[in-house]
Amino acid sequence: MAKVDGNGVVTAVKPGSATITVTTENGNEKATCAVTVVQNDAKSVSGAVEGVWSKYSVVNVTGQISIPAGKTLTIEEGVEVIVNTAGQDPNNTKIEMIVNGNLYVQGTPTSPVLISVSAAERTAANTFKRLWGGIIGSGTCSEIILDNAIVEYTGAVTTATSPSVVAGLFKAGGGEGMVAFNTNNPQGKYVVKNSVFRNTGEDAIYVQGGSCIFINNTFYAVGEAGGEAINVKAGCKVDAAYNLMYSPNTNGFKLSNSGADGGARFQAQINAYNNTIINAGWRRDPNKPKGGSIWGEAGCLINVYNNLIVNSMFRAKAPGWGVNGTTGPDLNSKMNNNFYASGPQQSTVPQHITNGTITAYDGFKAGVSDAVYSANDIAGTAVNDKNPNFENYPFATDPLLNFTYNTSWDFHLKAGSPALTGGKTDFTPYFSTTGISVNGKTYKSPVPAAYIGAFGTK
Incomplete structure (x- = not known):
């Protein structure tokens, strides 16, 4: 792909092919030229990394990598980061990206940054194979932005020699996945927006500290035997909105104040609003x-509004809701x-049959343990009631345990949908006014x- 300026200078834009046509001023003569733009030569990295990974390049991660404290790595649009999946030592330790400094991943809608494994390994059989670790911000990590990124095939089980374990960020082994x-x-x-998390063995986003905005992301095939799309702990202040969460193993959101360390970390505070959660909980x-x-627990302060929860195993739940602020929110x-x-x-x-949860409605109706029932909720009174009328999604036929995402689905609402009204707008997200400044740019949370x-509608 290329462009031509007023002086006829041809500039490469991104990999691809284009045909350039030149016409004389009188329009009588034309000439064409085929131009092919190729990717930059691939490079290999391991150890400490910083600087810029330039547009449309291929970066092969061949060993453990880390961004040193006080240093920055910027990954530009169209970059493909390919992580080697071989064990790195006799423990079969998988590669991780430890961020001690700053990480700025800056893709675009048409040219996202891909952080993945080799093309040959991107198979259905490897959906939950935990082929590499993930992106881990340490206690010295100041800023991360993921904008238009695709992160996939993560969740490797840790070992005694995993960098995150050596740094005291995760536990070793025992089924503990990254x-x-x-x-x-x-x-x-930390800001994560317009990004895709898929095919991961554990949680997609798991935050244990920081001011965070998580907006306009898509999550699917998250969690093998457990796992959430977004899991928030003590020391975090979070706005999470306009995210699509399809078939998270356990929850779209798990919200708690665990990890407070006797008050060493401030209370977890979360606004979770205007998210769409589909087929959650069945694969647990x-x-x-x-x-x-949505699961709320352990002393966190949460505001959960305007979430569209469809074909999921339970409605929002919180032990001790409104009664006990220690075991519950x-x-x-x-x-x-x-x-x-x-x-x-x-x-x-x-076990679903034994538990009496063979349909999503069984987990939505009155009397479910720990379920939260609120005056302004909109809830069907039977199966097929309150169909939200998505533009394109098999509401009545998609298998409950399905985790294969169809990119042709469209979760916009058709005119006349019962979900087009009833949202709460009279609250202010934490960062809708002041925003969060990352890499010199201020990002603000959207209003409800x-x-x-x-x-909404298209």
């Missing part, structure tokens, strides 16, 4: 049912104006919408 994106600095600033170990859409927390709808699909998992879910 997450796709993690933070550990309560003073840090059925002998350990927990969550199923802070008593000042709010959950309201959320929408629940269930198709007629049934699970055939024996009057519709429910991540998408």
Whole structure:
């Protein structure tokens, strides 16, 4: 792909082919020229990394990498970061990216940054194979921006020699898997927007510190035997909005104040609003049912509004809701104006049958343990009731345990959808006014919408 300026100078834009046509001023003569732009030569990296990975380049990560404290790595649009999946030592330790400094991933809608494995390994069989570790912000990591990034095939099980374990950021082994994106600095600033997290063995986003904005992201095939799309702990202040979460293993959101360390880390504070959560919770170990859409616990302060929860195992749940601010969320927390709808699909998992949760409606109706029922919720009174009328999604036929995402689906709402009204708009997200400054740019949280879910009409 190329462009031509007024002087006829041809400039490469991005890899691809183009035909340039030149016409004389009188229009009588034309000439054409075929131009092919190729990717920059691939380079290999390991150890300490910093600087700029230039547009449309291929970067092969051949060993453990880290961004040193006080240093910055910028990854520009169209870059493909290919992580080697071989074990790095006798423990079969997988590669991780440890961010002790700053990381700025700056893709575009048409040229996102891909952080993945080799093309040959991007298969359905490898969906939950945990081929590499993930992006881990340490206690010295000040800033991270992921804008138009695709992060996939993460979740490697840690070993005693995993860099994150050696640094005291994760536990070793015992089934402990890495997450796709993690933070550990309560003073840090982190923005993740317009990005895709998929095919990960554990949580997609798991934050243990920092001011965070998570907006307009897509999550699918998240978690093998457990795992959330977004998991928030103590030391975090978060606005999460307009995200699509398809088939997270356990929850779209897990929100808690665990990790407070006796007050060493400030109380977790989260606004989760205008998100769409589909097919959540069904792939969780059925002998350990927990969550199923949104799960609040352990003293966090949460505001959960305007979320569209469809075909998920349970409605929003919180032990001790409104009664016990230690085992459950802070008593000042709010959950309201959320929408629940269930198709007629049934699970055939024996434990689901025993638990009485063979349809999503079974987990939405009155009497469910730890479920939160609020005056302004919109909830179907039977299967197929309150169909949100998506533009293109098989509401009544998509299998409950499915995790294969169809990119042709469209979760915008058709005219007349019951989810187009009922959203709560009279609250202010934490960062909608002041924003968060990362890499010299201020990012602001979007205001809440009057519709429910991540998408209104087209």
